[in-house]
Amino acid sequence: MSAVIEPRKDTAAGEPLVVAHDLARTFDVSPPWLNRVLERKPRVLLHAVDGVSFSIERGKTLALVGESGCGKSTVARLLVGLYAPTRGGLQFDGQDAHAAFKTPEGRKLRRRIQMIFQDPYASLNPRWIVEDIIGEPLREHGILSGKAELRERVGELLKSVGLSPLDMSKYPHQFSGGQRQRISIARALATQPEFLVCDEPTSALDVSVQAQVLNIMKDLQREQGLTYLFISHNLAVVRHVADQVGVMYLGRLVEVADKQKLFADPQHPYTRMLLDAIPQMKHTGRQRTPVQGEVPNPLNPPTGCAFHPRCPHANARCSAERPKLLGIKGVQVACHAVEEGRL
Amino acid sequence: MIAFVLRRLIQAVIVMIAVAFIAFLLFQYVGDPVVFLLGQDAKPEQIRELRAGLGLDKPFFVQFWHFLVNAAQGEFGLSLRQGAKVSRLIGERFPATLELALVAAVLALFIGIPMGVYTALRRGTFMSQVFMTVSLLGVSLPTFLIGILLILVFAVTLGWFPSFGRGETVKFGWWTSGLFSVDGWQHIVLPAVTLAIFQLTLIMRLVRAEMLEVLRTDYIKFARARGLSNRAIHFGHALKNTLVPVMTITGLQLGGLIAFAIITESVFQWPGMGLLFIQAVTFADIPVMAAYLCLIALIFVVINLVVDLLYFVVDPRLRVGKAGGH
Amino acid sequence: MTLLQVQDLVVEFPHRRGTLRAIDRISFDIAPGEILGVVGESGAGKSLTGAAIIGLLEPPGRVAGGQILLEGQRIDNLSFDAMRPIRGRKIGAIFQDPLTSLNPLYTVGRQLIETIRAHLPVTESEARKRAIGLLQDTGIPAAEQRIDHFPHQFSGGMRQRVVIALALAAEPKLIVADEPTTALDVSIQAQIIQLLKRICKDRGAAVMLITHDMGVIAETCDRVAVMYAGRIAEIGPVHEVIHQPAHPYTSGLMASIPDMASDRERLNQIDGAMPRLNAIPNGCAYNPRCPRTFARCLTERPELLHAGATRAACWLHDAADPHAGQAEIAAKHHDALAAGERATPEAAEPIVEVTR
Amino acid sequence: MKKTLARWLDSDVGYSFRTSPVAMAAALIAVVCLFCAAFAGWVSPHNPFDLATLELGDARLPPAWSAEGSSKYLLGTDDQGRDILSAVIYGARISMIVGIVSVVLSVVVGVVFGLLAGFLGGWLDSFLMRVCDVMLSFPPILVALLIAGVGRALFPGAHESLAFGVLIISISLTGWVQYARTVRGSTLVERNKEYVQAARVTGVAPIRIMLRHVLPNVMGPVMVLATIQVATAIITEATLSFLGVGVPPTSPSLGTLISIGNQYLFSGEWWITVFPGLMLVLIALSVNLLGDWLRDALNPRLR
Amino acid sequence: QTIRIANQGDALSLDPHSLNESLQLSVTANVYETLVGRNKDLSLAPLLATSWKQTSPNVWRFELRKGVVFHDGTPFTADDVVFSFARAQGDGSDMRATLSDIKAVRKVGDLAVEIETNGPFPILPDVISLTMIMSKKWCEENQATKPVDRRKGIENTASFKANGTGPFRVRERQPNVRTVFTRNGTYWGKIDGNAQEIVFTPIANPATRVAALVSGEVDVMEPVPVQDIARINAAPNARVITGPEMRTIFLGMDQKRDELLYSNIKGKNPFKDKRVRQAFYQAIDIVGIQRTVMRGASKPTGLLVGPGINGWTAEQDKRLPFDVEAAKKLMAEAGYASGFEVTMNCPNDRYVNDGQICQSVAANLAKINVKINLAAETKGTYFPKILRRDTSFYMLGWTPTTYDSHNALSSLTACPDDKGTGQFNLGAYCNPKLDELTKKIQSESDKAKRNELIKEAFKLHADDIGTLPLHQQSLAWGVSKKVELVQLADNFMYFKWMSVKP
Ligand SMILES: Nc1ncnc2c1ncn2[C@@H]1O[C@H](COP(=O)(O)OP(=O)(O)OP(=O)(O)O)[C@@H](O)[C@H]1O
Ligand SMILES: Nc1ncnc2c1ncn2[C@@H]1O[C@H](COP(=O)(O)OP(=O)(O)OP(=O)(O)O)[C@@H](O)[C@H]1O
């Protein structure tokens, strides 16, 4: 390693870098106004994210897990400013991020916040070669301007994700799924952001490359105090990278806990089911127990606790009253059963 | 759906008013109708009198207001030259133009689309190069030249098709149709081909370009993997996915066919609106032009509306109000 | 008795600056009712192998050598039309990104019925009945209604099940499933894996399952092939490959899996990167990264050699020329790696360079 | 210069150019046409626009190779005694300027409006699309008459110098709509794709996203339309000239020559229309073939 | 025996009073008849009037034909004549202008009428040769007592149906598509031709018209583009009948303004100098134009009227010689040795090869260093422009509708006033002596004396070089070899003289 990495001076661990307060995002999926008037249909709102609060300390990682469609990506997009929140707010480094995105200063902020997208292929412009794709943030923020310099830097970035600098002049479609994902990781790392939102960054990578990438991310975190929001379906990975884990269900956080606690002693019934469904390396040919029941329709979410139709411990209260996220036994859980000590 | 249509119709009215307004602005420059209304021996006071009688001496906005008021009552006034109700004149001519445009459009679509598909599938082969090149003749020769050449070859030399007119027509109420007699079909062939040639080239090239994109998509690959026949893949799956841009352009072109078949109609003496319009322009027949332009605006609005509705038919993702999974 | 036999398959991408050999002489076979897992470095050529089997390499890619035999018959040299009845009917495929594999303009039912009728001599209504049955088989509730829905009306997991239903529509003998569960949460993943297993058991179909999830492999497969740089590094029964890997790459791979039990700060990793396809070193493709390289590895390409229950392409297992006598060039290096510590950071490829 | 050319020839696009005989032939034709047009004065044997040199007596001579032809006029003369060869060369110059400039103008306007409408959406979208509807309803002929009328009212006596402007503006004014509608449609799809969002997250300004990301991905149909429209614009120009709002008949464009010659098709003077027609076909051909090639070459997936 | 006729346009309506336009009148003249008609040589012929005479300077008496019935069977009487003249002079009629000199029409018996004029009016029979007689009864029954008024536009039956006394009846009428005529079995006279049915179709495009004739889809068509005459004559089944036409094409110059509107000469008007006008005249190679542009189908002229018009004489119809050198000298004398620039306005779809003629003229004038900026445009914009006199140099064609030179003199050469005299004298040429002569001609009833006056007037104008006469274009009708017909110089097409060879 040629360059000596100095830890950032202003890194005061313990102070939250990102604070999401009651973040919510609804999508208006209702038909146009005139249609509604004529056909007497109500507005249809989809609560993709419905009041999510968390904070991430500088240099730490919060992982989000949960079913497909529970709103993880929406949270991610809210954090990077792709969506404006319908409710709630986001503080980044003490300032209101969404207000800042709108100002010219927002560009500077953009540089500090980056995102790795869920679908690597879709997030790469099919008509650009890799050099331009990875170089874009560098150019946009005026970090590097010389063509040669830029090339060199892109080469380094490619190498760091296990690709060759010689791949620079290829187009995205000439890569395999995992290679594309690595390209989008390299792009996100290009501006050396402080906060990185990773939406399933390693889903298409084989374990060895995944290990490399995760190690890089860890190294960066250690050396530069990078902060991550990490979304993944792979609980083993989550367990490895996260400091804290948030479990989402239908637009809400149902449990937030330190990873040790969460994996050792899951509280919410959904978390428990999820952990049960992890495939095990040790026992080849074992049958797993998937979470029972169908995924609820987000347009018409169940009343009360959204999980109650699938929950073995549900009672009348669960179907009537929506549980709040409460601190119980050192973790935050939103479950009446846990609150009442039925579990 | 109804609401969608309703909204578009409201917009259509606005568009038509705008068109009428611009049309009236135009009329200051297309000539003076009075010059053509009276014979060469007319006395100046007769001319003045006629001008006043027609209201042509009034300020622009007054004339426009009168037009709007009349138009709102469904009355577009009288043709200055023909002295007949404009609505009747256009009504007489509309079926001819519409039939011609439709036949041409069908021709263009039914030849253009398969050719587009073929050239996309056999990209780079000799035959597709030939198609691509030859089709260019259709756009690089002016319509009047193509029309005359067709007449020269098929009417004069070979004597296969008649060179002018609409042939026998059958009357259904106010609608006259030439499509119910052999004679009528013979007459429509040459003008329809002339009109279609340009569209054909455009459609073929557009389909090819879109097909090339679509053929690379995952669902085409997957359709292949499912062992579907080539026909099902190319025409069922790939083609349908190219339709959105193709429909947009075809819609615009069909509107163009109806609206601006002027040259073809005059070459083949096709008794349609284009012929009426070109005469109206030469004689500065303001009411005819105004009504015609409004009608064209309406046609475009309707066609664009139909195209937008067809989007819904073709692409279920655009259908509102039926949202399922998410 | 084998269902599919791949012999010395070579896939190339002719490019104007030389030909890219993406798959270099791989051989393996699959028996009926068997699930063969395929794992390996990303970019190793797993998807291309699948595409080559079903004859759908994207141009300019092409099969440049070797042969693919299905039930003893060559299928790699068949024309598009001759291949058509085989696709779907004998080989079903699920691509790496199943979410875009459905034509958005047609209902799920139409696509199913069309596939069924392309292969089986049934009437429309029979096909429809069958399609509903398939959807039910894949665990889609209320299949009678859902069959008339469009793909965008399904959730991601359900869409994937539809794709599987399509791949199964004509009861193929072989299913090539390319990362069918990536990007799905564990719960849906479990459902899909169950489904695949059931099909193998019930119908005796074979599955080639490409995935990165070792958990899935362990749970599902009978045998595993490990690919590296366009070649097969190791192939053998799943338990042996996972727990007693014979090839150094496989060992590295297995060591890289994040362990639910351990709490180490860093994961084990194989340092370096897979070589670019047109810069594969002589001899063993893995030799630059291999902790146990010796002279022969640099010059001679190893074929698959028996190594216990598995077969590995590694000279370590050459019975005729046992490696014991050879000096291992990088033994020390390997020891450090095996100890779970990262080799000296200087030796590693530079990670993101920080120059603030 | 040499180096950049060499580098270009070595690039991907350059390579596909080198290996496509069709593209090279088309480029050759285009270069020859451009050269002739640019240096019309040197290339052509006569100056067809100089009325003093016209001899009525030499009118309607057939090409030099036929019996009555004169070696003075290689491709014959038209009804005014104009040398067809020279007229074609000079006419091509006018036509190419009109055709290319007006298409470029309408593409630029149409693409900008289409991008804005599609990318920004909202009332701007509705407004621009209704403007399109209005514009669609007007035949270019009428628009040209309007502009010519206004132009002449503003600058009386500036007929010839005005003609070009009027032509180009009126063709573009009606031409941009198609581009706008097509681009808008594709932009609506494209703007929601993740690579555009990725650029947003990176902090790329919306203008640059539109131009650098969205634009190249929506140019496919635009290229099809544009290359075809070059020919159409040239023909429209002929029609407009006929109505008297185009170039004056004493300096005929290709289109004008064709429509003049069109009257003589029956009477056997085919060369008056055939040679300009051929020239027009050649121009259209080279533009379209180059366009086809470029579209394919710029699409990385088709290489 | 059906004859199919194609013309470039269609009659706008069947109402014979609705439009004073030669095609309109030519078509309706087959259905309706006038009191006075014309022979094949354009001399006056008795039609519904058997004879006429001037009973006093201001009064003419017409004896009407006996035994004539309209197509619907109503007998023709003096009432119909009185009614028809009232109709033609009334609101909405376009024939009003031609009849403005008529004071009253009186019935003087069942079969005689008297027409009183405002002053002595020697050419009355010529003037009324286009006023067609309708049936009073029929018009009243069909609410068609007035022609369609464009302002109010109440359309009436006379627009679509016709009930005249003529040799042909209208059987079917589809405006702008076709009109079918059949022979009138109850016609009072003898019909020379054998045509039983006439199908009249408008075909606007000249090339299409030619094609239709050559391919045998029509039997007669008009006009033939001059360049296609040879081609049609070479065709096995058709020929072209050409003949002189009464329209004269000429160029006019602005001779009034002190500075030309469109020229580079500032502060003076070169066209005020006769030498310049003469130089222009002599620089124009009209024979060359006749040979190349008109392909022989024109007759170069030195007068503003052609043969067939009363007052035309062969001896006066002489041009100044074509002489570029002389023209150059004249230009130099006038002080324009190096020429000047002027804009020439020209229609491009009104007269035969009008655009090309202008181009050739421009090329001719280039030889005397005059640079012509040619503004050729469609008639729709051209005529309003030049009628505003917004021009310096223009082209015009003129047919005297009265078949008399006076019409040309008063419209084209008289000093313009605001009552309509000199209305088409767009260059505002003005010679008071000529005006005086014109007035005299108006009321002189002695034919010989009158012709002398006309001659004198033309001489004055020619000496002034007030206009640059070019030529009379020829009529060119394309006719199938099977068809025989008579071509008239006024371009009227009478079906009664058409026959089909068996
Ligand atoms: N732009 C949008 N318009 C309407 N609905 C949306 C939009 N984006 C997301 N949704 C809906 O919001 C919900 C949450 O979506 P999101 O993409 O955040 O899920 P996710 O947790 O990331 O799922 P996955 O694991 O499958 O990626 C889904 O029901 C989705 O359909
Ligand atoms: N069109 C192409 N042109 C050039 N090279 C290609 C093309 N498609 C794939 N490749 C190369 O072929 C190699 C194998 O690709 P393949 O998609 O089979 O990988 P994979 O094993 O499926 O990887 P992943 O696990 O990341 O999906 C890759 O290194 C890729 O770069």
Ligand SMILES: [Mg+2]
């Ligand atoms: Mg997501």
Ligand SMILES: [Mg+2]
């Ligand atoms: Mg893959």
Ligand code: NI
């Ligand atoms: Ni190492």
